[in-house]
Amino acid sequence: MAVQDTETDSRLGVDLGAGLTLKNPVMPASGCFGPEMGTLFDLGQLGALVPKTIFYGERAGNPAPRTAESPAGMLNSIGIPSRGVEHFLTELLPEYTKYDSPVIVSIGGLGIEEYDRLAERLNGEPGVAGLEVNISCPNLEAGGMEIGASPANVERVLRGVSDRFDGPVIAKLTPNITSIADIAKASEQGGATAISAINTLSGMVIDVDNQRTVTGTMTGGVSGPAIRPIAVRMVWQVCSAVSLPVVGIGGITSAKDALEFILAGATAVAVGTANFTRPTTMLDVIEGLKTYVETHHLSSIDDVRGQLEEGMRVAIEPPRPATPVSGRAG
Amino acid sequence: MTSELLDANGTIPVFAGTHVPQLRLPSSVRLEVMQTNGHHAPAATFVETEIISNEEIAPEHYLMRVRSEALANGEPGQFGVIRPGSATDIHPILPRPMAVYQYDKAACTADFVYRVVGYGTAAMAQRRAGDIVEIVGPVGRPFPISDTTNGILIVGRGIGVCSLTTLIDEANRRNIEIYAVFSARNKDVVLGKDMIKKARGNALYVDDSDGSSDVENVEPWISEIIESGRVQQAYVCGSNRLIELVTRLAAPADVETYVSLEAHMACGLGYCHSCATGAFGESAESPLVCRDGPVFRCHPAGVTV
Numbered sequence: 090m091a092v093q094d095t096e097t098d099s100r101l102g103v104d105l106g107a108g109l110t111l112k113n114p115v116m117p118a119s120g121c122f123g124p125e126m127g128t129l130f131d132l133g134q135l136g137a138l139v140p141k142t143i144f145y146g147e148r149a150g151n152p153a154p155r156t157a158e159s160p161a162g163m164l165n166s167i168g169i170p171s172r173g174v175e176h177f178l179t180e181l182l183p184e185y186t187k188y189d190s191p192v193i194v195s196i197g198g199l200g201i202e203e204y205d206r207l208a209e210r211l212n213g214e215p216g217v218a219g220l221e222v223n224i225s226c227p228n229l230e231a232g233g234m235e236i237g238a239s240p241a242n243v244e245r246v247l248r249g250v251s252d253r254f255d256g257p258v259i260a261k262l263t264p265n266i267t268s269i270a271d272i273a274k275a276s277e278q279g280g281a282t283a284i285s286a287i288n289t290l291s292g293m294v295i296d297v298d299n300q301r302t303v304t305g306t307m308t309g310g311v312s313g314p315a316i317r318p319i320a321v322r323m324v325w326q327v328c329s330a331v332s333l334p335v336v337g338i339g340g341i342t343s344a345k346d347a348l349e350f351i352l353a354g355a356t357a358v359a360v361g362t363a364n365f366t367r368p369t370t371m372l373d374v375i376e377g378l379k380t381y382v383e384t385h386h387l388s389s390i391d392d393v394r395g396q397l398e399e400g401m402r403v404a405i406e407p408p409r410p411a412t413p414v415s416g417r418a419g
Numbered sequence: 420m421t422s423e424l425l426d427a428n429g430t431i432p433v434f435a436g437t438h439v440p441q442l443r444l445p446s447s448v449r450l451e452v453m454q455t456n457g458h459h460a461p462a463a464t465f466v467e468t469e470i471i472s473n474e475e476i477a478p479e480h481y482l483m484r485v486r487s488e489a490l491a492n493g494e495p496g497q498f499g500v501i502r503p504g505s506a507t508d509i510h511p512i513l514p515r516p517m518a519v520y521q522y523d524k525a526a527c528t529a530d531f532v533y534r535v536v537g538y539g540t541a542a543m544a545q546r547r548a549g550d551i552v553e554i555v556g557p558v559g560r561p562f563p564i565s566d567t568t569n570g571i572l573i574v575g576r577g578i579g580v581c582s583l584t585t586l587i588d589e590a591n592r593r594n595i596e597i598y599a600v601f602s603a604r605n606k607d608v609v610l611g612k613d614m615i616k617k618a619r620g621n622a623l624y625v626d627d628s629d630g631s632s633d634v635e636n637v638e639p640w641i642s643e644i645i646e647s648g649r650v651q652q653a654y655v656c657g658s659n660r661l662i663e664l665v666t667r668l669a670a671p672a673d674v675e676t677y678v679s680l681e682a683h684m685a686c687g688l689g690y691c692h693s694c695a696t697g698a699f700g701e702s703a704e705s706p707l708v709c710r711d712g713p714v715f716r717c718h719p720a721g722v723t724v
Contacts, residue, residue: 092465120691121691122690123688125710128688147702147703153694155693156683156691156693157683158512160510163512163513165693170695363512365686368555
């Protein structure tokens with residue numbers, strides 16, 4: 090059976106700031122998506138398209154094995170293979186711009202200057218609707234998380250990118266730090282127009298029979314449903330710390346999961362690992378959000394953003410009637 | 420055939436330096452990404468379909484038959500990426516790549532044979548007829564059978580045989596002579612026998628229980644077939660020793676050798692980049708098993724094409 094297309098519903102439209110408006114709040118997480126998915130369904134149904142992170146030049150990525158399953162999730166040490174920015178612009182970008190969704194280009198760097206060069210090169214390129222600044226990959230030999238764990242470096246990278254790129258700049262944060270609020274504030278000060286959180290959690294899986302790690306590197310990044318509660322908490326902390334729109338990421342497999350992030354304060358959400366589990370997950374999330382706005386009589390999905398109270402409401406049973414209905418003492 | 424050589428200097432096998440058991444090839448073999456030459460294999464679709472049957476056909480080995488026109492129209496050597504369970508939130512969450520064992524275009528079905536080796540395949544073995552299964556497929560570059568071929572050699576071992584069996588029906592349909600060596604650990608699990616019989620192919624079934632599967636015992640049979648000029652193309656899967664043997668014997672006789680590889684992968688389409696074949700330290704990413712394979716051309720190391 091062919092994949093059922095979704096219809097656009099204006100109640101799902103959201104504003105990610107700096108002129109970046111989305112027809113719905115659902116996009117893929119960088120690294121878990123590519124134009125190859127376009128053979129499975131119309132990618133123009135998505136709120137935005139986020140390609141795999143590119144570097145300025147070509148790089149091979151990490152040795153195999155690069156992925157392994159972990160409880161309710163996966164560990165990856167892909168290491169961001171990239172053909173470089175020129176190859177991206179001539180070969181890959183056209184594969185994305187043919188769809189009716191804005192393309193948010195994810196950029197990476199082994200050093201601060203690489204981000205500057207990428208921002209300069211991508212500025213003004215038609216089809217680039219915004220940048221996501223990946224300062225959070227745990228699988229690089231340099232840069233990545235090292236940059237993303239230092240508020241001073243984060244502010245410097247975001248300053249460099251936002252000075253050189255005239256458009257939305259989204260800072261993608263690592264969870265592998267003590268205070269994500271501090272990193273979010275540094276991003277805001279550097280000129281980020283939005284935040285996405287979180288990238289993968291640094292982790293290890295060991296094959297005890299062979300006494301070695303299951304990936305080609307010692308550590309990898311953990312993603313999937315296993316990390317969702319951590320991601321929701323961090324998104325809530327980010328939303329409490331800054332006034333920027335936030336893209337919530339971490340183990341989303343359904344509309345219910347996406348709503349957890351939206352209630353925690355996220356404006357939009359990104360689906361990563363679940364694209365591997367079930368490639369049409371993003372369409373499921375969009376359909377589920379439509380049902381939610383319908384059943385809760387919302388004029389916009391944005392009406393529930395951040396509408397979170399502490400603690401569960403506990404239904405209290407009304408007091409029992411003094412005289413038992415049956416007439417028998419009990 | 421113009422070729423993109425994986426290993427330009429001809430001395431280091433493409434998989435040197437990696438320690439993926441599935442990808443560790445003998446150093447005497449070098450791989451080449453096949454040129455598509457304008458041939459476009461059927462594109463992948465996302466299939467949510469009914470399981471027609473899921474039965475144990477040999478100890479630890481199951482055959483899952485699913486109804487799908489898209490999958491049934493795949494080509495020899497293509498595979499599907501199958502989600503073992505049905506929940507999206509709990510272990511296991513990643514789909515498993517599996518070769519199509521047999522197509523039935525008329526009945527719109529595709530069969531997958533798998534061995535229960537871990538919790539993913541164990542979960543798959545629990546699925547029942549009538550359950551809905553999710554599969555991305557058909558994916559991967561198929562085995563090429565050239566128009567001028569009038570005989571093929573198929574050499575497989577263990578579950579690797581299941582990557583080769585779709586060649587049997589295709590060769591039979593095209594009146595191509597089939598010569599097969601199917602090897603297994605014991606006589607209970609030699610797969611593909613019924614298909615060879617139906618196609619009236621010539622086969623040597625060997626196993627470890629009596630030592631008949633030793634390379635020294637298999638070599639004379641393969642050697643004779645290749646030297647007789649009865650086959651123009653050879654296909655191997657499931658054993659490094661057999662890959663090495665066929666590549667070595669086939670090259671001097673100008674018989675083309677193809678191998679189907681397996682690897683860990685998450686997407687099956689190329690966007691997750693899990694199944695890169697390459698050695699660490701190269702400046703560019705090497706081919707992916709899912710997108711650039713799983714079928715690769717084999718050459719003896721040191722031979723330049």
